Amino acid sequence: xxxxxxxxxxxxxxxxxxxxxxxxxxxxxxxxxxxxxxxxxxxxxxxxxxxxxxxxxxxxxxxxxxxxxxxxxxxxxxxxxxxxxxxxxxxxxxxxxxxxxxxxxxxxxxxxxxxxxxxxxxxxxxxxxxxxxxxxxxxxxxxxxxxxxxxxxxxxxxxxxxxxxxxxxxxxxxxxxxxxxxxxxxxxxxxxxxxxxxxxxxxxxxxxxxxxxxxxxxxxxxxxxxxxxxxxxxxxxxxxxxxxxxxxxxxxxxxxxxxxxxxxxxxxxxxxxxxxxxxxxxxxxxxxxxxxxxxxxxxxxxxxxxxxxxxxxxxxxxxxxxxxxxxxxxxxxxxxxxxxxxxxxxxxxxxxxxxxxxxxxxxxxxxxxxxxxxxxxxxxxxxxxxxxxxxx
Numbered sequence: 001x002x003x004x005x006x007x008x009x010x011x012x013x014x015x016x017x018x019x020x021x022x023x024x025x026x027x028x029x030x031x032x033x034x035x036x037x038x039x040x041x042x043x044x045x046x047x048x049x050x051x052x053x054x055x056x057x058x059x060x061x062x063x064x065x066x067x068x069x070x071x072x073x074x075x076x077x078x079x080x081x082x083x084x085x086x087x088x089x090x091x092x093x094x095x096x097x098x099x100x101x102x103x104x105x106x107x108x109x110x111x112x113x114x115x116x117x118x119x120x121x122x123x124x125x126x127x128x129x130x131x132x133x134x135x136x137x138x139x140x141x142x143x144x145x146x147x148x149x150x151x152x153x154x155x156x157x158x159x160x161x162x163x164x165x166x167x168x169x170x171x172x173x174x175x176x177x178x179x180x181x182x183x184x185x186x187x188x189x190x191x192x193x194x195x196x197x198x199x200x201x202x203x204x205x206x207x208x209x210x211x212x213x214x215x216x217x218x219x220x221x222x223x224x225x226x227x228x229x230x231x232x233x234x235x236x237x238x239x240x241x242x243x244x245x246x247x248x249x250x251x252x253x254x255x256x257x258x259x260x261x262x263x264x265x266x267x268x269x270x271x272x273x274x275x276x277x278x279x280x281x282x283x284x285x286x287x288x289x290x291x292x293x294x295x296x297x298x299x300x301x302x303x304x305x306x307x308x309x310x311x312x313x314x315x316x317x318x319x320x321x322x323x324x325x326x327x328x329x330x331x332x333x334x335x336x337x338x339x340x341x342x343x344x345x346x347x348x349x350x351x352x353x354x355x356x357x358x359x360x361x362x363x364x365x366x367x368x369x370x371x372x373x374x375x376x377x378x379x380x381x382x383x384x385x386x387x388x389x390x391x392x
Contacts, residue, residue, distance in 0.1 A: 055081050064107045074111040085115050092118040096126050097136045098144070106147040113150045124154050132176075146183035161186045161194065165215060172212045185219035196226035201252075204233050205243035214249045221253045232256055239281060250288040257292055269295055273302050274313040283320040290320040300327050309335055309353070322357060328390030331357060336386045337368055337379060344376055 056075040060066040063086075066074065080086065093103050107114050116122050129139040143149060152158055165185060166176050176182065188194045201211050214221055222229070232255045241248040255263075270280045284291050301323050305311040316322055325331055334356050341347045356368055369379050 053079055059083065059086065060107075060111065064104050066108065070108075078112045078115055080115055088118050089114055089116060089122065092122055097140050102140065102144045106144055110147040110151075113147055116150055122150055125150055125158070128154060128158065142183045145181070146187060149183045149187050152187055157190070158186050161188065161190050164190065164194075168208075168215070169212060172208050174212055174216070181217075181219050185215060185222070188219065188223045192225065193223055193229075197222045197224070197229045200226065200230045200233055201243075204237065206248060207244055210244070210246060210249050213246065214253070218253045221256045224256065229256075239285070241285065247285065247288060251284070254284070254288040254292050263291065266291055266295060266298065269298055273306070273316075275317060279317055283317055286318075287320040287324070290323050293323055297327070298323060301325075301331065304331065304335075310350075315354070319354065319358075322354075325357065326390075329387065332390065333383055333386035334364060334368075337383050340376055340379060340382065341368065341372060346372055346375055 053075045056079050057068070057071040059080075060071040060074055061068060063083075090103060094100075098106075113122075125143065126139060129142060130136070134142075149158065169176050185194070198211055201214075202208075232252055235255055236248060236251045237243065239251065241251050258266075267277065267280055270283075271277070275283065302313075302316065304327060305316065305322070306313060322331075335353075338347075338353050338356055342349060352368070356364060359367065365380075369383055373379055
């Protein structure tokens with residue numbers, strides 16, 4: 001299994017430091033404890049654990065593309081001295097539709113799965129999801145998305161959690177088939193997180209349908225200890241969000257997805273664009289996702305719309321959802337069409353620009369591209385060119 005061209009040689013002395021001797025990926029050497037003397041190397045006996053650790057590091061680097069540092073870190077909690085077990089694991093996955101790329105991604109995200117028992121640990125999870133009537137491709141996608149599920153108990157964790165969530169969905173007229181992140185919530189501790197946090201939402205007055213919506217689209221929001229989750233819910237209530245509204249759930253998700261420092265950093269950023277703290281809260285109430293966008297994206301969109309397209313900051317305050325749009329895939333291509341229509345006198349300045357940005361793709365093409373093809377030949381080609389540029 002080892003590729004001789006990429007083989008890594010490791011001095012089997014110590015584990016306190018890592019040094020790459022050659023940067024050439026075709027002849028990369030990694031030395032552990034490079035300050036050890038040759039005399040020390042010959043005198044110190046090599047333990048079985050050290051041999052296993054070095055074999056594991058070599059395997060993870062040569063077979064799955066781990067960096068030396070990450071391979072060494074992983075070897076502290078996963079060890080083997082032959083490829084027999086990893087090979088059998090990979091063979092099982094491939095026989096059930098997993099690609100090499102998917103396997104590599106799983107191993108890098110959660111190295112311990114490479115030493116799981118294929119028949120006793122891995123196969124039962126695959127068979128469980130297939131027994132639910134899911135296509136093989138869906139099963140593979142679910143398991144690849146949350147590889148830690150392979151280490152969860154099928155009888156004590158996965159099946160009881162699945163049955164509970166399934167009954168909750170069915171009581172509210174929903175099918176689990178629409179669940180986007182099923183494996184994530186099945187990994188959630190049912191007794192200390194899932195059940196207590198659902199009860200917190202019920203006590204706050206959140207309708208069952210909204211709870212199901214949270215489970216369906218953002219299950220990770222519930223994967224926290226009860227007291228922390230309860231504090232988040234109380235903060236959202238203090239901001240004036242109504243528990244019966246969908247925005248309440250979105251706000252809970254927003255608060256759970258960032259810490260206080262990140263929140264404050266974004267508040268300061270919006271202030272630089274002229275928003276007051278009160279206006280920032282107002283924008284958050286209108287569109288909670290405006291506080292979940294990265295600071296780089298906020299800056300890029302604000303700069304483009306205000307400095308290049310002449311928007312007033314107050315326009316974005318009233319329509320903070322604009323900040324959620326893709327700059328490359330939506331805003332810039334559509335603004336290019338707007339500029340052409342404006343230059344040809346087909347629309348008035350400022351008119352329709354917001355509509356152009358907020359329209360669905362189908363509506364945009366019908367109202368602002370196809371409609372003006374006669375007066376502005378090549379408009380569709382321009383739009384498609386801008387889209388292609390963003391994708392490349």
